[in-house]
Amino acid sequence: MKIIVCLKQVPDTNEVKIDPVKGTLIREGVPSIINPDDRNALEEALRIKDEHPDTLVTVVSMGPPQADVALKEALAMGADDAILLSDRAFAGSDTWATSTAIAGALDKIGDYDIIFCGRQAIDGDTAQVGPQIAEHLGIPQITYVEQLDIEEGKVIARRALEDGYYVVECETPVLLTAIKELNEPRYPSIKGIYKAYREEDRVKVWSANDYDVDRENIGLDGSPTEVNKSFTPPGRDSACEMLEGNSKEASRDLVVRLKERKII
Amino acid sequence: MAIKVIKEKCVGCGACVTVCPADAINMIDKKAIITDKCIACGACINKCPVEAIFKEEGNKGGVNIDEYRGVWVFAEQREGKTLNVVRELLGEGRKIADELETELTAVLLGHNIEDEANLLIKYGADKVIYANHELLGVYTTDGYAKVIYDLIQERKPEIMLIGATNIGRDLGPRLSAKVHTGLTADCTRLDVDKENRRLMMTRPAFGGNLMATILCPNHRPQMSTVRPGVMEKAKIDENREGIVQVVKPELKDSDIKAKVIETVKSDKPVVALEEAPIIVSGGRGLGGEEGFKLIEDLAEKLGGVVGASRATVDSQWIEQSHQVGQTGKTVRPGLYVACGISGAIQHLAGMQDSKCIVAINKDPNAPIFEVADYGIVGDLYEVIPELIQALDNVDDIMEAVKALSNE
Numbered sequence: 001m002k003i004i005v006c007l008k009q010v011p012d013t014n015e016v017k018i019d020p021v022k023g024t025l026i027r028e029g030v031p032s033i034i035n036p037d038d039r040n041a042l043e044e045a046l047r048i049k050d051e052h053p054d055t056l057v058t059v060v061s062m063g064p065p066q067a068d069v070a071l072k073e074a075l076a077m078g079a080d081d082a083i084l085l086s087d088r089a090f091a092g093s094d095t096w097a098t099s100t101a102i103a104g105a106l107d108k109i110g111d112y113d114i115i116f117c118g119r120q121a122i123d124g125d126t127a128q129v130g131p132q133i134a135e136h137l138g139i140p141q142i143t144y145v146e147q148l149d150i151e152e153g154k155v156i157a158r159r160a161l162e163d164g165y166y167v168v169e170c171e172t173p174v175l176l177t178a179i180k181e182l183n184e185p186r187y188p189s190i191k192g193i194y195k196a197y198r199e200e201d202r203v204k205v206w207s208a209n210d211y212d213v214d215r216e217n218i219g220l221d222g223s224p225t226e227v228n229k230s231f232t233p234p235g236r237d238s239a240c241e242m243l244e245g246n247s248k249e250a251s252r253d254l255v256v257r258l259k260e261r262k263i264i
Numbered sequence: 265m266a267i268k269v270i271k272e273k274c275v276g277c278g279a280c281v282t283v284c285p286a287d288a289i290n291m292i293d294k295k296a297i298i299t300d301k302c303i304a305c306g307a308c309i310n311k312c313p314v315e316a317i318f319k320e321e322g323n324k325g326g327v328n329i330d331e332y333r334g335v336w337v338f339a340e341q342r343e344g345k346t347l348n349v350v351r352e353l354l355g356e357g358r359k360i361a362d363e364l365e366t367e368l369t370a371v372l373l374g375h376n377i378e379d380e381a382n383l384l385i386k387y388g389a390d391k392v393i394y395a396n397h398e399l400l401g402v403y404t405t406d407g408y409a410k411v412i413y414d415l416i417q418e419r420k421p422e423i424m425l426i427g428a429t430n431i432g433r434d435l436g437p438r439l440s441a442k443v444h445t446g447l448t449a450d451c452t453r454l455d456v457d458k459e460n461r462r463l464m465m466t467r468p469a470f471g472g473n474l475m476a477t478i479l480c481p482n483h484r485p486q487m488s489t490v491r492p493g494v495m496e497k498a499k500i501d502e503n504r505e506g507i508v509q510v511v512k513p514e515l516k517d518s519d520i521k522a523k524v525i526e527t528v529k530s531d532k533p534v535v536a537l538e539e540a541p542i543i544v545s546g547g548r549g550l551g552g553e554e555g556f557k558l559i560e561d562l563a564e565k566l567g568g569v570v571g572a573s574r575a576t577v578d579s580q581w582i583e584q585s586h587q588v589g590q591t592g593k594t595v596r597p598g599l600y601v602a603c604g605i606s607g608a609i610q611h612l613a614g615m616q617d618s619k620c621i622v623a624i625n626k627d628p629n630a631p632i633f634e635v636a637d638y639g640i641v642g643d644l645y646e647v648i649p650e651l652i653q654a655l656d657n658v659d660d661i662m663e664a665v666k667a668l669s670n671e
Binding site: 064088091092094095096099122123125126127128129131132134135136138139140141142143144153156159160161162163164165166167168169171174195208209216220223224225226228229230231236240241242243247248250251252254255256257258259263264 | 364585
């Protein structure tokens with residue numbers, strides 16, 4: 001079986017801080033990580049490989065040259081091949097253009113049974129690129145996968161809903177997006193790290209010239225959406241009244257105020 | 265389209281570097297250099313004191329946008345009942361349609377649910393397109409995307425709003441790729457540029473640390489998924505009239521590749537955070553899973569439900585369905601009690617529209633106090649039991665306060 005895992009290198013947004021004076025993001029020292037949902041996608045692919053050793057797991061990412069760090073980590077976890085799509089022509093892509101650029105590369109790799117993505121990336125939270133890749137490739141999709149069984153030529157997945165789940169059956173090839181309930185990702189092995197970093201050229205780099213993709217459909221100009229402006233969220237217009245005294249006094253004061261304002 | 269620097273004009277002041285949300289400007293030899301990280305938001309253009317930065321309009325493809333008219337709302341139903349978010353979309357869609365002086369259409373896919381179709385009119389739709397088919401009773405990506413795609417091609421709406429549910433976020437991107445148009449995810453605010461008939465879609469970016477307003481200038485429909493709980497619900501008007509058009513789509517079993525073979529409803533009670541009038545939330549300050557027992561006690565005393573910060577969900581102290589914030593739920597209750605929550609922006613984004621916010625935290629400098637109406641600095645393990653006791657004795661306390669003020 002051939003599985004392609006799409007993953008994104010993202011800044012760890014849990015670590016992003018706001019400069020309290022200027023109201024801008026402080027990015028220095030924010031570590032880059034493999035997007036958490038993508039890590040679940042990779043883990044699931046590796047589990048399938050554990051069970052069916054003839055499985056080939058290829059990881060693909062689009063990003064700047066330094067995103068190869070994320071791909072090397074994926075190799076160290078057990079992926080077989082890694083391809084980084086990196087080209088100035090991709091810069092500024094929205095989800096439509098990003099999915100177009102990635103779908104082109106997946107088409108060139110070809111012959112896949114499963115394409116695995118994370119549900120969404122923590123720096124954008126859109127959850128759009130996976131389904132858009134599936135549409136560009138003309139294959140079915142199952143998103144929000146929380147449990148997966150592989151049978152001959154088909155997958156049976158539990159896709160999560162807010163109030164339950166659907167069991168969905170689909171013949172391969174199919175694109176799946178993973179959520180964190182799916183599994184507990186493994187750590188890279190020492191041997192894996194050694195191999196991923198010692199051997200040169202484990203990560204292949206493809207530019208937009210290396211495969212068939214329409215230049216008009218990638219990058220800023222290929223993006224249907226554009227950012228009009230960005231701004232820090234307006235604060236809430238409230239002056240906080242601090243209730244002084246010990247816990248008992250403060251609690252009583254609070255209850256009185258809430259009662260007087262008819263909030264409780 | 266790209267942001268460019270006129271080198272001759274640049275004085276190297278660095279104002280653009282500090283304002284750039286994408287960290288895309290480097291200062292090299294006292295000249296601003298725009299790197300590949302640029303998202304072309306234009307923040308630097310306004311900031312530059314010497315007008316050395318400009319936006320170069322590119323040659324984008326697109327469609328003849330004048331052929332597209334009308335606002336559509338996807339009326340998501342489960343088990344034959346439309347979701348609350350549909351009422352919210354109708355409320356917002358009505359405003360947008362009125363501003364653009366055009367029609368509001370609800371698109372309902374299902375099987376034998378005429379009553380729901382009629383109800384959508386009463387909630388503000390001018391027209392309902394009701395696709396009735398046995399294969400549309402339960403949502404499938406393939407079935408729904410095909411039917412709605414065909415309708416869009418035939419009738420050409422200029423705007424389409426979809427609830428950002430687990431299903432809406434499956435359908436939206438599939439449709440946008442099929443139609444070749446832009447989609448903006450999880451919008452928290454929609455405005456209209458009437459002159460250009462553009463939808464201005466505002467959403468949190470960078471994990472909720474920034475807001476971005478997104479446009480889709482040259483492609484139609486302008487598509488947006490909207491977070492449940494954010495927009496105000498349309499009110500019912502029993503006398504409202506409109507047109508329900510029933511369509512029978514051409515759909516075969518073989519069109520649906522990913523088949524739903526079983527639907528299971530969780531037997532756990534649904535945490536209706538978006539509907540709750542009072543929410544008591546716990547954060548990292550609880551110190552552990554057991555802390556939520558105390559939060560539950562207070563919530564029960566107040567007649568509210570339990571919310572949680574992202575940190576506690578990530579630590580698996582509580583289930584994700586309780587999570588409030590950018591990656592959780594957006595809530596606007598009458599009373600929000602934040603216990604041991606520091607107030608990261610991604611959390612604030614999900615609760616700062618609450619009518620009254622109470623913060624209990626050990627750290628007097630915690631950002632949560634900046635959005636709170638009332639704050640108590642202290643150990644929540646001491647404060648909450650006192651608070652519960654005060655609530656038990658609320659009548660006596662109020663009597664005492666009254667007696668005091670009468671003296």
